Structure formats: C-alpha cells, structure tokens
Amino acid sequence: MDGNTLRFTIFISVFLTMLILERFISRHPAVDSKPRRLGINLGLTGLNTLLAKLVFGAAAVGAAEIAGSRGWGLLNMLDWPEEVELVLAVIILDFAIYLQHVIIHKVPFFWRFHVVHHSDLDLDVSSGLRFHPIEILASMLYKIGIVYLLGPAPLAVFVFEVILNGMALFSHSNITLPDKMDRLCRSLIVTPDMHRIHHSVEVRETNSNYGFNLSIWDRMLGTYTREALKAQPEIVIGLETFRRPEEVTFKNLLIMPLQNTSQEYSQSSQIK
Ligand SMILES: [Zn+2]
Ligand SMILES: [Zn+2]
Incomplete structure (x- = not known):
C-alpha cells in the first residue's frame, strides 16, 4: 500500500467511525440540518483537496525530501537517532500548528478566512x-x-499529517466520552469537549483551546479553558455574526472573507 492509499484509508476509517459514534453517543443537540452541513463541509474538502494537489503536489512530504537532499533545516544538521528525531519532529510540528492557529485568530486578515471554520452552527466530524x-x-x-x-x-x-487529520476528525466529532476518560485523555491530547469550547460563541472561549493534537501547548502558554460558561450540551456553537443556516451556504462560505461582518467580529475578538 502506498502512502496516499494508507493516508486515505486511515482518514475514511476514522471519519466513518466518528460518524457512526455520533449517531449513538452524541454530546450536543443539532440546530442545523446534518445532511446539509455534511454536503457543504465535504464539498469544501473536495475543492480543497483538488486545489492543494494542483498547486502543491506532494507538499510537505515533498518539502521534507528536498530539505533532506540539500541538508536544510535543524534536524538535517543533527545526527541524533532516527526515532528520537521522528518523535521530536512530530512534537515540534504540532507546536508550529498550534502557533499558527493563535496567529490566525489574532491577525484580522487571517481571521477573515478562518471565520469559515468557525461559522459552522453545529460541530461534528465534518x-x-x-x-x-x-x-x-x-x-x-x-x-x-x-x-x-x-x-x-x-x-x-x-x-504528523496522518495524526493531524485523524485528530481533527476526532476533536470535532459530536461524541460523548465518559468524564474520567475525557480528563485522562485531555492531560495529553485535545478531546472533543476541549475543542468544542473553541467553537463556542463566547469570544473569550473562541480565543482559547487552540491545540490540534497535544493539549499541553494551551496549558503551558495560558490559552487553556477547562470548562465553558455553559454546560457542554448547551454551548452555543458558531459566531455571533452568523446565526442562520441561510447565511452559511456553500457559496456564502467562499465569499465570506470578503464580507465586512467577519472583519467586525475579528476586531471584537482580539485576545484581551
Ligand atoms: Zn480557530
Ligand atoms: Zn475547529
């Protein structure tokens, strides 16, 4: 099995597992139509995958091959055991992605595009x-x-990319983990309850819990919110600006960064 097939197989397996679990152990009641949202979110995924392939081809893995052959980058200059370098690389890449997420929330221009992610009125695997x-x-x-x-x-x-894709599906999924299990998992990784707080309409909660894989960065850097103001099933998901399903259609999501509404939100959502 080649890398892309393995990547796709893991992705589909996690996606379907979460989709089935959401049916039986859901955590949060829906306010929007699930089939409609699935159509929009999967439509965006198709478009994004196609664009990314067209523009970047092998992308990050390809960049690592180029860096390796030319001796670029810190780890290519070190001569540490392969396993140590692999674990270190995965952890550092996760920190870099955490940092990117913080920057996206703080810089109004980037936030305009990230609004699309936060405009979902419900949260699930898609x-x-x-x-x-x-x-x-x-x-x-x-x-x-x-x-x-x-x-x-x-x-x-x-x-790293396989873990990130799998964890993004897991942490967005609308599933209930037993309290003890959530607490245990959360000491190391981001759980659905932890990331749901990031999608709360409360600005202070939106601007916290930025982690994707490891939960340690939020704890270490003071961006961690353990509990939302509301109980998990009552958290209002999304943004104040977009509350109606008609406002978040596929077409509207594509042009959303051009609208002033997202800019207004970003200015009021800067970290205090
Ligand atoms: Zn975000
Ligand atoms: Zn999210």
Missing part, C-alpha cells in the same frame, strides 16, 4: 474539514516553510 480554500493553501505554505527550517524526515511529516 467540521474538522471545513476550511476556506485560501486558508488551506496558506497553511500548506506555512507548513512547507516550517519543514524547510526544521528538516524532519519525510516519514515524520507523513506520520
């Missing part, structure tokens, strides 16, 4: 795929830059 195409392309450029600076092995980038 929300983990809901991003504006420009944000996806910009994220890839950022990741390629980090790979050139860090110089990880192509395998480390592959492992």
Whole structure:
C-alpha cells in the first residue's frame, strides 16, 4: 500500500467511525440540518483537496525530501537517532500548528478566512474539514516553510499529517466520552469537549483551546479553558455574526472573507 492509499484509508476509517459514534453517543443537540452541513463541509474538502494537489503536489512530504537532499533545516544538521528525531519532529510540528492557529485568530486578515471554520452552527466530524480554500493553501505554505527550517524526515511529516487529520476528525466529532476518560485523555491530547469550547460563541472561549493534537501547548502558554460558561450540551456553537443556516451556504462560505461582518467580529475578538 502506498502512502496516499494508507493516508486515505486511515482518514475514511476514522471519519466513518466518528460518524457512526455520533449517531449513538452524541454530546450536543443539532440546530442545523446534518445532511446539509455534511454536503457543504465535504464539498469544501473536495475543492480543497483538488486545489492543494494542483498547486502543491506532494507538499510537505515533498518539502521534507528536498530539505533532506540539500541538508536544510535543524534536524538535517543533527545526527541524533532516527526515532528520537521522528518523535521530536512530530512534537515540534504540532507546536508550529498550534502557533499558527493563535496567529490566525489574532491577525484580522487571517481571521477573515478562518471565520469559515468557525461559522459552522453545529460541530461534528465534518467540521474538522471545513476550511476556506485560501486558508488551506496558506497553511500548506506555512507548513512547507516550517519543514524547510526544521528538516524532519519525510516519514515524520507523513506520520504528523496522518495524526493531524485523524485528530481533527476526532476533536470535532459530536461524541460523548465518559468524564474520567475525557480528563485522562485531555492531560495529553485535545478531546472533543476541549475543542468544542473553541467553537463556542463566547469570544473569550473562541480565543482559547487552540491545540490540534497535544493539549499541553494551551496549558503551558495560558490559552487553556477547562470548562465553558455553559454546560457542554448547551454551548452555543458558531459566531455571533452568523446565526442562520441561510447565511452559511456553500457559496456564502467562499465569499465570506470578503464580507465586512467577519472583519467586525475579528476586531471584537482580539485576545484581551
Ligand atoms: Zn480557530
Ligand atoms: Zn475547529
């Protein structure tokens, strides 16, 4: 099985598992139509995958191959055991993605595009795929830059991307974990309850819990919110600006960054 097939197989397996679990152990009642949202979020995924392939091809793994062959990046200059470098690379890449997420929330221009992700009125496994195409392309450029600076092995980038994709599906899924299990998992990784707080309409909660894989960055850097103001099933998901399903259609999501409403929100949502 080649890398892309393995990547796709893991992705589909996690996606379907979460979709089925959401049916039986859902955590939060829906306010919007699930089939409608699935159509929009998967439509965006299709568009993003196509664009990313057209513009970047092998992208981050390819960048790691180039960095390796030219000796670019910190890890290519070190001679540490492969396993140590792999684990270190995955952890550093996760920190870089956490940092990128904080910057996206703080810089109004970037926030305009990230609004699309936060405009989902419900949160489920498909929300983990809901991003504006420009944000996806910009994220890839950022990741390629980090790979050139860090110089990880192509395998480390592959492992990181597979974990990131799987964790994005898991942390956005609308599932209930037993309290004890949530607390135990949360001491190391981001759980659905932790990320749901990031999608709360409360600005202070939106601007917290930025982690994707490891929960330690939020704890270490003071951006962690343990409990939302409301109980988990009552958290209002989304943004104040977009409350009606008619406002968040596929077409509207594509042009959303051009609208002033998102800018107004971003100005009121700067971290205090
Ligand atoms: Zn966010
Ligand atoms: Zn999210």
